[in-house]
Amino acid sequence: MTPDQAQDTAPSKIQSNSFSRLSFYQNCPFAAKLKYLNKIPEPARPPPALKRGQTVGEHANERGSRVHEAADDFINARRDDLVSELDRYKDEMNNVRFLVKANPDLIQTEQLWTSTQNWEPTDPKHDLTPWLRVIVDLLIFTDNDKTHARVIDFKTGKRYGNEVKHAQQTQLYQLAAFMRYPSLQSVTTELWYLDQKHGPAKNDFTRAQGERFRASWDRRMNEMCNDTEFKARPHEKSCMFCAYGLEEHSNKWVNKSGDCKLSLDKRDR
Numbered sequence: 001m002t003p004d005q006a007q008d009t010a011p012s013k014i015q016s017n018s019f020s021r022l023s024f025y026q027n028c029p030f031a032a033k034l035k036y037l038n039k040i041p042e043p044a045r046p047p048p049a050l051k052r053g054q055t056v057g058e059h060a061n062e063r064g065s066r067v068h069e070a071a072d073d074f075i076n077a078r079r080d081d082l083v084s085e086l087d088r089y090k091d092e093m094n095n096v097r098f099l100v101k102a103n104p105d106l107i108q109t110e111q112l113w114t115s116t117q118n119w120e121p122t123d124p125k126h127d128l129t130p131w132l133r134v135i136v137d138l139l140i141f142t143d144n145d146k147t148h149a150r151v152i153d154f155k156t157g158k159r160y161g162n163e164v165k166h167a168q169q170t171q172l173y174q175l176a177a178f179m180r181y182p183s184l185q186s187v188t189t190e191l192w193y194l195d196q197k198h199g200p201a202k203n204d205f206t207r208a209q210g211e212r213f214r215a216s217w218d219r220r221m222n223e224m225c226n227d228t229e230f231k232a233r234p235h236e237k238s239c240m241f242c243a244y245g246l247e248e249h250s251n252k253w254v255n256k257s258g259d260c261k262l263s264l265d266k267r268d269r
Contacts, residue, residue, distance in 0.1 A: 042244070086194060111135070119132070187204075
């Protein structure tokens with residue numbers, strides 16, 4: 001399918017939210033349109049320098065998926081060895097594996113949470129276009145009454161430079177947990193940085209604190225799902241790394257008119 005054909009058949013609005021979609025959209029609505037509505041694949045990029053445990057030709061997303069799958073398999077005793085990326089959290093991983101065996105009702109791994117616009121939980125098997133999708137790597141209830149939970153996300157890649165983005169992600173995840181489980185009175189979010197020497201980043205939220213973020217997330221998600229114009233948001237850094245720019249432009253910075261001259265569906269063919 002050509003970009004023009006994709007343009008003709010694409011729906012007019014983005015129907016479902018997720019943290020990654022919102023982040024991509026807020027960086028540039030026009031790029032989000034190309035990716036999520038027009039379904040134009042991003043061109044393949046050469047892999048960066050190899051990280052610990054990474055194989056030749058393995059891209060960052062592939063590595064992240066492999067590590068997440070390996071963590072889930074270890075916690076649920078489908079494998080007995082830890083991949084090298086998880087070595088720094090060996091004790092924590094063994095503790096979680098023990099908890100799963102001792103009280104599996106208190107542990108959830110690799111969960112897809114879906115919900116309506118009113119944050120009511122839905123069944124992801126049947127709700128193919130939910131208002132919100134959240135994938136939780138690890139949820140641990142710390143008491144039998146399920147009044148407190150740890151929401152844990154495994155992070156491969158950089159910590160520094162991503163502090164704001166990751167803080168926003170924890171805000172959304174703790175809110176999704178409170179909305180999904182009425183018994184929860186407090187939530188601790190934990191980001192386990194697998195490629196960093198420093199320990200996990202933790203934040204504590206009471207229900208009252210956590211629910212204060214709801215209005216902000218409602219506004220952000222409504223903005224994306226109601227957008228029909230998808231104006232480009234040119235910026236020196238984001239345009240430099242935009243996958244939809246022309247390859248011959250080493251620096252894909254465009255003017256600030258909001259009209260992206262380098263995008264695929266505006267390119268002279």
